[in-house]
Amino acid sequence: MLLTRLLYTSQATRALELTAVRELNDLAQAKNRADGITGLLGYNDPFFVQCLEGPRSVVSRTMERIYRDPRHSAITLIEFAEVKERVFGDWGMKLVLPGDMAPGEFRRVCELYGGVPFSPSRMTVGNALRFLLELAPGPVRVLG
Ligand code: FAD
Numbered sequence: 001m002l003l004t005r006l007l008y009t010s011q012a013t014r015a016l017e018l019t020a021v022r023e024l025n026d027l028a029q030a031k032n033r034a035d036g037i038t039g040l041l042g043y044n045d046p047f048f049v050q051c052l053e054g055p056r057s058v059v060s061r062t063m064e065r066i067y068r069d070p071r072h073s074a075i076t077l078i079e080f081a082e083v084k085e086r087v088f089g090d091w092g093m094k095l096v097l098p099g100d101m102a103p104g105e106f107r108r109v110c111e112l113y114g115g116v117p118f119s120p121s122r123m124t125v126g127n128a129l130r131f132l133l134e135l136a137p138g139p140v141r142v143l144g
Helices: 018-035 056-068 105-113 125-135
Strands: 003-012 040-046 045-056 070-082 094-096
Touching: 003 056, 003 125, 018 040, 018 045, 018 056, 018 094, 040 070, 040 125, 045 125, 056 070, 070 125, 105 125
Parallel strands: 040 094
Antiparallel strands: 003 045, 003 070, 040 045
16 A cells, blocks of 8 residues: 655635534544544634645545535645655544644744744645644654
8 A cells, every 4th residue: 555645735715613614624534534544634714734644546536525625725735745654643634723722832833834924835845744743732653
């Protein structure tokens, strides 16, 4: 099996209630679990940043559906690469919202990797992954 990681950013086409983002993520998580996909989805209105990990063909099919989704646009692919192992190994799709983080924490991570004001479409591949790893609550595999 060819294991891959895909990173992209996009913008919500209209303001989304956080409950709508949570619902979106719950459905994504259920589909991803069934498909063997893991990853993390960050949302800071209006930006999404997502990492999908899994077999190349399955990640491609999932991304095809995500591209067609009218809830977001301006999808910018940051990385689609072969990897040796997953870093978000236990999460069908972990959702991270700035409001769920400690006060000031989101700004700190943005200053380190995402810019202030937050500008994910300008992130380098390395910074996009480090950004998501910093957002991730709890232990994830540290990259060598
Ligand atoms: P169906 O459920 O049959 O829906 C048909 C169409 O309606 C699709 O184009 C769908 O995108 C759209 N749609 C579905 N629900 C809504 C809604 N509430 N409002 C407006 N349009 C809607 N899916 C995954 O499987 N894994 C992921 O990791 C994942 N991440 C996502 C991240 C983001 C930022 C977004 C916006 C969506 C994500 N999705 C993810 C959802 C994905 O885009 C599809 O909606 C989902 O996979 C179902 O696909 P389907 O072809 O079965 O569509």
